[in-house]
Amino acid sequence: MTEPTPTRSWVASANGHRDFPLQNLPLGVFSINGSAPRIGVAMGDCILDLQAARDAFDGEALRAVDATAGGQLNAFFELGRGPRVALRERLLALLAQGSALQAREAEVLHRAADCQMHLPAKINDYTDFYVGIEHAQNVGKLFRPDNPLLPNYKYVPIGYHGRASTIRPSGTEVRRPKGQTLPAGGSEPIFGPCARLDYELELGIWIGQGNAMGDSIAIGDAAEHIAGFCLLNDWSARDIQAWEYQPLGPFLSKSFITSVSPWVVTAEALAPFRQAQPARPEGDPQPLPYLLDQRDQAAGAFNIELEVLLTTASMREQNLPAQRLTLSNTQYMYWTVAQMVAHHSVNGCQLQAGDLFGSGTLSGPQPGQFGSLLEITEGGKKPIELASGEVRKFLEDGDEIILRGRCSRDGFASIGFGECRGTVVAAR
Incomplete structure (x- = not known):
């Protein structure tokens, strides 16, 4: 459901809010003063407590609310699009200016500043893709100037299975990892703290309904299996990665922490900001049939x-x-994103509600658009100067990285993702 005309809410801080106006309605898990986690909806500077407002819902919307009773979104994700849309439509009515729910403001609404945010779901599996082609080319040029993209890149969505146990919500400290690195000019590795710590700017994708093991999700149906989106920072230890990644790829260089923003922006909230997939450059291959759907290419x-x-x-x-x-x-x-889902499941791999995908680093083609320090500093060769007079090749202890995401379109209210923050602390 889209709302071409902005609608005002009785939650005053939501009107014109940078991230969380009425048109967004992202879901997340919060607690207050150590209470049990519960599901809420971000509205401006406040959080609507779904369980506290349960009696205001019925039908499929109530089914959706009841699926959140356990304090995680997995069961809600598993319901699929129908109940999710019903919940959104009812929330739009309940939170619009003039709704009877306003009389219960003190009962159902909390100040976000008083709440602690948690991971939205129990994450059983995490897969990090590599679909940002500008990043792939930029990194490839550092190591293979004459052949930055390997032949498979334009035929298959590249990805690797990450570590779900160390995914954490925004605000969690980033402990500098330790591992093996190979000093420049050396022939044997040394062990110690990472010296080339980096961030990666990514979009996170939350899986809704899954598939049975042995079955695959058709490309034309893949969008129905996507519950929502977040921001994701796949922190990277570049020096550890350089030593370990051949021949199997990332391991300890990625598994120490992945940060995500705590709010799940639903596919319906993002509907006004869909667009056609950019046309492939002349000479690039067409996707194989199992990855090609005209509706997906169009929107x-x-x-x-x-x-x-x-x-x-x-x-x-x-x-x-x-x-x-x-x-x-x-x-x-x-x-x-649909191509990522279709490819992930084409071999019969079982996806489950609450699985998380990372898009891979999303860089643009121009300076100022690069999604990692590895690209910005060309592997540390060109340090950046900060307003404080400090310089950085890679991240130092005490540095904080903040990711933000925002959608804008004429005639529609702008919506955002909130922030994904992480501060680097010294290795133990």
């Missing part, structure tokens, strides 16, 4: 502006604002 991509900011301990001491490092967009995805 399976998104226009989501993505931003990375950095603040250091020194900047915070000087009350300097966070410095923007990157302004990119999801339009630089070479493969759609």
